[in-house]
Amino acid sequence: MQGKIALITGATAGFGEACALTFAAAGYHLIITGRRKERLQELQQQLEKTYHIHVKPLAFDVRDRAAVNEALGSLDDSWRRVDVLVNNAGLALDLSPVDEGNPDDWDTMLDTNVKGLLYMSKAVIPWMKARKQGQIVNIGSTAAKTVYAKGNVYCASKAAVDALTQGMRIDLLPYNIKVTAVHPGAAETEFSLVRFKGDESKAKDVYKGFTPLSAKDVADVVFYCCSLPPHVCINDLVLTPTAQANAYYIHR
Template sequence: MKTGKTALITGATAGFGEACAERFAREGYRLIVTGRRKERLAALQQKLEEGFGAEVMPLEFDVRSREAVTAALESLPDNWRQIDVLVNNAGLALDLSTIDEGNVDDWETMIDTNVKGLLYVSRTVIPWMKARKSGHIINIGSTAAKIVYAKGNVYCATKAAVDALSQGMRIDLLPYGIKVTAVHPGAAETEFSLVRFKGDESRAKDVYTGFQPLKAEDVADVVWYCASLPAHVCINDLVVTATAQANAYYTFK
């Protein structure tokens, strides 16, 4: 059943973003889905339209580019700017290294994507929500925001920034009735580790050996739950892990 509501999901071509797009489509939302990979966006659009009868607006851009973010979002017709839910999902980790041996290019990619990209998208969308005095921003963080682990330095710092920005947004947007939620997943078997280890499938698979990690759909269910609560209820901060995982450091295998 169509709800007449619209969700914008960044990084929608894989992992949490794709699973969230499917969940919101199933619940009758219109979808604005963004990503860098044109072919995957087209495939996602087809899946959402054919599988769920959803109305879909794909936007191809890299959140690291302020100009690209602004141009793409400002190109939306007025009737697509009434965004009810913004899921800031686009993000990544690159490699594991001590701070003195870190790859500066990797640092910049993580900071530009995880922090600045979230800010660029939010900066464009929030004024539309403020004008309507309605909306919900859901920022995808990580258990890495809550506890730093060895060789995770910069990635952990970017997710700690997402945590802090979520708190700041919640305060700033309080007078406008806009909800802000940070969802912090633990280990989840998506493309995350494959990206972190730059295509090393064996190393990526080892991360999840010995226990049952979260699936992307598990996180999408949590995101949907937060978005589906009554207007007077807001989950500000939520950490979700596999049963075998206590936090970013302790996992029982």
């Protein structure tokens, strides 16, 4: 199998699915992960048929360290030549004052957004170190930069992604591995529907009165960061709709 390989987590929807489409269109072979096995298989068939690439679907939850290690450990050497790891799997749950928050929601956000990213990175980094090349893109959020009311734990989880990205960048300098954080603002995906646990009315209200980012907008930026010359690394990038200044200020 010739050509570059990208591993994308949370590929069943939103930014992850859009990244899969964008990298596939550029000729990358893909390892796509997510919890929804049928959706992964549908995406595999679509990408292989459309772009004539190889796609390896791996269904597991990034929160489960044993499942991460088992799934990635099952890959043979031809798939371990990962050029790009996109740590995209993440979510927000609810909007509540910290004293009214649901600890189960906290666990889900922290285990997915922070620990899942760590588990995936720890599994893939040795492959990149051995080849002394590669790039890791961690999907953060404007919530990493500006804390907003009732966003407490979600904001903390994305601030952790920001800090981890900086730490990874330093630790991996001797191995010629790029590490990039991409922090999107308001983007109309399943994000708000998940946050409000299926309440479509609340989810739609988030994007009223302005034009939000699309998943493709974010995927295009991620791909750009991965398409630069070997000596160029974007360390930290924030993108928002034109109507949004940060996680708090949106002109509607």
